[in-house]
Amino acid sequence: MDVQALQRDVMRRMLSPPADAGALTWKLLIFDKRCMGILGSLFHVQQLQKLGVTVMMKLEDAKRERIEDTPAVYFIAPTKENIDRVAKDCKRGLYDTVYLNFCYPLSRMNLKDLAQQTVENGAHKHIAKVYDQYADFISLDRRLVTLNMPNSFCRLTRPKSDQALMSYVDRIVDGLFSILVTLQQVPIIRASPGNAAALAAERLHLKFRQHLMSRNNLFSGGLSAYKRPLVILLDRNMDLSVPLHHPWTYCSLVNDIFSIKSNKVDIPTEEKGDTATSASTKSYDLSSEDAFWDEYQGAAFPKVAEGVQKYLNEYNAKAEQLKKDQVGLSDLKSAVNSMPELMKKKRMIDAHTNIATALLKQLKERHWDRYFELEEELIQNMPPSFEDVLEQLQPDAKGTPSDKLRLYLIYSLLHNVSDEEDKKVKAHLKGYEAEGLDLSSLNFLKNHKMEQKFTAGLQDTTKKESSHASGGSSLFTFISDSVGARGKKLLQGVRNLIPADKSLPTTKLVEALMENKGARKSTARFLYFDPKLQGDGPVSGARRITTPFTEGFVFVMGGGNYVEHQNLQDYAKRASNPQVPVSIAYGSTEILSGTQFLQQLSTLGKPPSGGDVDDALD
Template sequence: MALNVRQKQAEVVLRVLNFNSATGKETSSESYKVLVLDRFTKDIVAPLLRLNDLRKHGVTLHLMLENERQPIPDVPAVYLVQPSPANIERITADAVAGLYDSMYLNFTVSVPGKLVEQLAGGVVKAGCLSRINKLYDQYLSFIALEPTLFSLGQPEVYVELNDPQARDYQIEATVGNVVDGLFSVCVTLGVVPIIRCPRGGAAEHIASALDSKLRDALKSRTNLFSESVLGLSASLSRPLLCLFDRNFDLSAAVQHAWTYKPLVQDVLGLKLNRIALQAEASGPGPAGMMAASAGAAVLDKHTNIATSLLGAIKMRALDQYFNTAEDLLVGKADLQAVLKLLQSGKGAPMDKLRLAIIYILAYDGLPSDHELSELENIMRTGGADVTALQYVRTLKRNNLTGSGGKGGGGAEAMGHHAGAPAASQTNLLDWADKTFGQGLSQVAKGVKTLLSGERGGAWARGCGGGGASGGWACTKRARQAPLAVCMEALMEGKAGTPEFDSYTVFDPKLPPGRASLERAKGPFRESIVFMIGGGNYYERETLLTWAGRCTPPRQVLYGATELLSGEEFVQQLSELGRRSGGR
């Protein structure tokens, strides 16, 4: 069973547009309608459907619930919104004002009884109940960006769950939102997963709450996971859902990337599959000239992206920051190598801060006060705010940074191979030296280097019996990402590994407390990896690389509370540092 979260969510959204009838019905395109979204559901629909897709399904206008809207008589309105008191108030006002002939209300999660009462009371009092045609719980509280990538679109969960000043009710509200999002993913995919997570912390708390919610759904009279609802998928193999706190591997959240899509996120701010680029005034041809073909248009877009990436690489020396961070994580670089780069004048203050954080995370134990003081002084001189650095040091001192330092057992255990950057990396930078600043036609010749996803080192072998360690390796550096190490142990059921033996097991299909390691033994072909507190394309790519090299290949669906660049995550670390009172 392929876990294609984007396709599944698109099918649900199209059903919503078709008044919750099968999308194959002819009425979908012949019935004109207005689509009303809120800010969150706009982000849900944007990666799934283009404007032409909406028109194809009869949507003549799509409007924002929060905005002032004019009456459109004799046309039905399809609402897709979150169930919040403010949204219910606006929907009630729309019904009272008679903006639309009939209203089909679709909510991203199950509507609490109190809000149903609020809506019913308002429309009954105004005598406009007849305008509310139907009300549906759709379980769409997540953003499907790619077939194997989703985000809950919940900002600053890392801050909310780690804030020392947070009240219990605030933490529970955040946990509840995350559980609702994960439950929506399960319902949309039509799966009841076996859940695993490290013991203690937010991951176990959320896993336990999700287990209870799934268990209640299975016992409900309207079982969302029954074969009559899901068809064949309900009886197929179950995936493994693994939940992790962001502190499990902080290095992956702040490290510089070197492959195409992670670079686009980190440098150009990829959001909802979109980026904003400044127009090139010196580009060839008249402004706004249309491409000769669709293929040429795509090439032009990627050429512009690659040109912007190369400019950032050269201006900020991102290759050097990437290499030094990788060396730190395999135990090769030391403080002097870090200080040399920090004092070279290369890189932005945020680049320097991220490297300094990697240094602390990769250090075996804690650096001395003298080393930390020297590091902080250089950072301040370079214009960086060291609050995040101090906060990470506190986490490290209190053993709250998980296993994300040097990965699977240190440099010696990982078979590190020293050496100069691989040819693909050197060639990319040499090529950039020669072509950057010239016409885009010249730049286009080298775009394949970035599009291919090559980096300084190629993954050498697969997992599952391929060599002594059974893992994947890099010809330049054989550092195995902690998340990949963990997923290999959990998906293959490797008894004797700390991950398999110690992680908590939840199985919503068994009575409470009856789940056991035997039940989670696997091996599993499909898994959902979810990062609580923010994920990124770099971490996802390391997982996909591992999964693709496995024999047989594994399918990994990666999700997070939100997708963050390294800079955005460091800003959250800084905010927590301030709330914690600095040191």
């Protein structure tokens, strides 16, 4: 289940010439901000150029000028503002031929509006084709997608009104439908009950039912019962500890500390060069096309250090071999042909050495290993003493104020805190308000725990376990004090820190649903929808599929994270065998770091009467 590859194929077809239009070999590409994010996760500029794109422009750019004899391919959202811009372009005759591609279906009202605006002065003649592409989602990796809907946990937890909630859920359902159109499969839908996930599951089911009964059925090739995927919709409230946890895998660390945006990250550096985004940062692309990133993004940070050394040794060996082989003309020619690939590998090694070096600096300055250990013990249901947690909250303890608040929030979520302990902690945390720390998240946590008491029966099976290494020695005890030259090891002595395979709460639920044994208490109350069966409601046990699933798509309403994604990939790998591979994709309304999720909890902790939540969301 490679969602990214399938979406990339959709975009290639969009940019490829129709059979009857050879003139489309070269074209202009015009996109809005929304669709720029979609394209940016799929293609580099050079790849678009190979597809015949000569010029790329933003639809919002009012300074675009007329370009003759080259067709324009638009890839935009079908909003009223964009329809007005397209109509204006056609009236001005900016492009002789226009191919309109919308990332989600154009409504009848906007289609009528477009027709009226362009027919009035004959501008409609420029529009050759109009397509609905069902591509309104961002593929960050082969099995990782996001709808890129900011502040989703806030909007779902405290909507302005019932109508606002329904509208927001409908946006999510439209995005989910786009993903499933791309997969070309009619799924079985399961959802946790009594929350926004259940509402989304019901509306997604109805959307499928209506679509399957229409003449223009997009799933005509995917209606077989063989290998139907399982779509699992979950609510973020099921587990608030993992999104706050100090992570340990490469990708999660990079995102938590430096923030990955559209598969790009800016790393602090004192170097200056052509690729520097400023005098103090350098930008790096992180995608599956990067062999090192593809192999190590889900690995523990110490394993990343070993990986850098392995790649560096391979590079040095190859470079040395090329020097030895240069004795004749044919050898010289072979060496010249090998140089581009060798230089590409060196740039990759340099990039990840720089990223790992910057990470190591932050980890040591913030005493990251201590936060990881304490939170790890909590998540594994082996809580540390209150004194150990309190010690880490002291002013002389390393770490940012946010690090300390995240630790206490996890402690409070997974451990019964007495009133006396709570007072002591808040007294310490209040001292950080002068440094800008917002403690409003504590108010949200208090209300959340009160609500959880009424729904404790739904949490029986989600005892907090982690995918990390078991306790014991500090994560970075064996890490060397500094990063040496390229020919030396980046980090030292990390072999005994390989993590145990443990499942997070999300993964434990997914595992039970994928195995589909039907007797597990954890999933007995999960709703079950089958769009291929008659009826608008959930399906009873007698009509359900009883065989295990081998393909799954897990979607978290209210924000996901790289930690859960990687934990699901680890489970899929364990569950697979040569005869029956298991594939699981993961998606969410947005992909968050611990700091970003903390900000949303802080927003929700403020009183709604003050307008803080609405101001933060709008």
